[in-house]
Amino acid sequence: MSSLVEVNDLTKYFPVQKSSLEAMLSRKREFVRAVDGISFTIKREEIFGLVGESGSGKTTTGRLLLRLVEPTSGEIRFGGDNIGELNSESLRRFRRRAQMIFQDPTAALNPRMRIGPAIKHGLDIHQIGSHPERKQETLRMFERVGLTPPEAFYDKYPHQLSGGQRQRVVIGRAMILEPEFAVADEPVAMVDVSIRAQILDLMLSLKKEFGLTYAFITHDLATANYFCDSIAIMYLGRIVEVGPREDVFKSPRHPYTVALMSSIPVPDPKHKLQRLIPRGEIPSPINPPSGCRFHPRCPYAQAVCSEREPQLEEIGPNHDVACFFPRM
């Protein structure tokens, strides 16, 4: 498989908002280091999971991948092109090829826009086909995402739909331009368990049909394990471990990954929990800890961990870990 997305040493710092008084009193500007030097590759037609807790930088990474925010430094190549250097014409083409599926379908849809025109909007903007063709195409997409009969749904408003149906609209809107790549940011976090699997299955069948590549952002490891081919575990703006799904889940090597895995509730009352819960909570990304960012919470930390920052190193086939003392 060739690579579709290549990310090199990407960073994104957001300036911390201060009151004007605070700004006068201190000259030092502070930054939230949301994404702090990450590199990875997404292969064509794979589902690449970006997994982490809140504040790990996974959502910012997803937005950077689509150039919805500009990076502080680093580059993102999409099909070989540096997306930071696209001119307005080629950026427009890129926007057709890469789409976003948002987390909260209620917030992502305009409450005053009927869902038919909402899905059709992309075709209008990119002026694809004649008006009747666009409508036909939209009705086909309704069918495709399981909102049937399409005619009955076309003129509805978002508030007339259930949460699961709204998420189908959001997916249909992303798919109408037949993109090659979609970033899905927690697409099932807001829907019920029984519906969650329906939505993921829909995303899988669309992937097969269009030959899609997904970046799948989630905090839910169990869902990631079900859905993804590769997984990158993020902690405080860094990737601590990345590799094929089975390897990361069956033999996690970074102590943080191990801790995450052991924290997941297992729906089996006979399962014996062996929890390795790290101390405390994720620190502030404004002043992240020195060296390895996980060291203050890590049960295996040694002196070197606070002094130098470990880099991702290969530990198995395509399986990289950023840790001086990886677990076995």
Added chain:
Amino acid sequence: MPPLLDVQELTVEYFTLKGQVKAVTGVNFSLERGATLGLVGESACGKSTLGFSILRLVPPPGRIVAGKIDLEGVNLLNVPLEAMRRIRGSQVSMIFQDPMTSLNPLMRIRDHFVELFQTHDPSIKREEAVSRTIKLLDSLGIGGDRIDDYPHQFSGGMRQRVMIGLALALEPKLVIADEPTTSLDVIVEAQVLELLKQLREKHRLTLILITHNIGIVAEMADLVAVMYAGQIAEIGPTEDMYGDPLHPYTKGLLESAPNVLHPEHSMRPIPGTPPDLVSPPSGCKFHPRCPKVFEPCPLREPLPIHQGSRLVACHLYDQVDH
């Protein structure tokens, strides 16, 4: 001795402009001292409303229209309002879902606790209330030195610990926890669950744990009640329920959940969507989504039937000659 909690034929409705929403219909269950009941189901199945009814805190336009809720033999629905207020917190308390909106942002942590202690016992001295608060915060893993902080100075996990502390401060007999870890990250969730287990042990708590996460229920609960469309579809001991689910909805719910150890046996969708509770389906409310639907399902509502250790409301187990 009667069970600690005995709920019979509880029915709660919301009187909305669109019509009466039958949030909870004819729910029966009882709970022995020291047991943990997991109340599971999807959104709008009535699990939170059921939890709120036990405290008589169903928000308007909701109203308890029928049934009884006996706490140690006393029907809470007949208790005068003033007495009910004293019961809340001291005998039955609740850990709310969202600690950000449940704590007063303008009150220091100290004052949350002092107010609670003094409301229930006006004779208690302020210093006494403060020293009890410090001790409590220490036992919650927060640290008594944070007593003067405001809620916004705490992380989500720490705020949830404060909520747990407030719920347990007066040593109630029954604690209702409504999605206590839903807004938390997985590691913090694990920390809070460990704390809850530890406190449950220490204070021999009876706990009702309301959640959509069947992983948490498997870990925490002795008994599970699966709710669907305002009714209990199946109730029984946790191991039996997970090992051999009887109701097709229980089975569907268990199989739809992600299982990190066995991803191949998880996330099977249940077709369709949960029903509209203003005009629910006829007969068994699950029948339009049920893979095992047969003749009686749309016609008659199934009554709960004893099936071994369990009570299940499904026509598959009707006592008729097949």
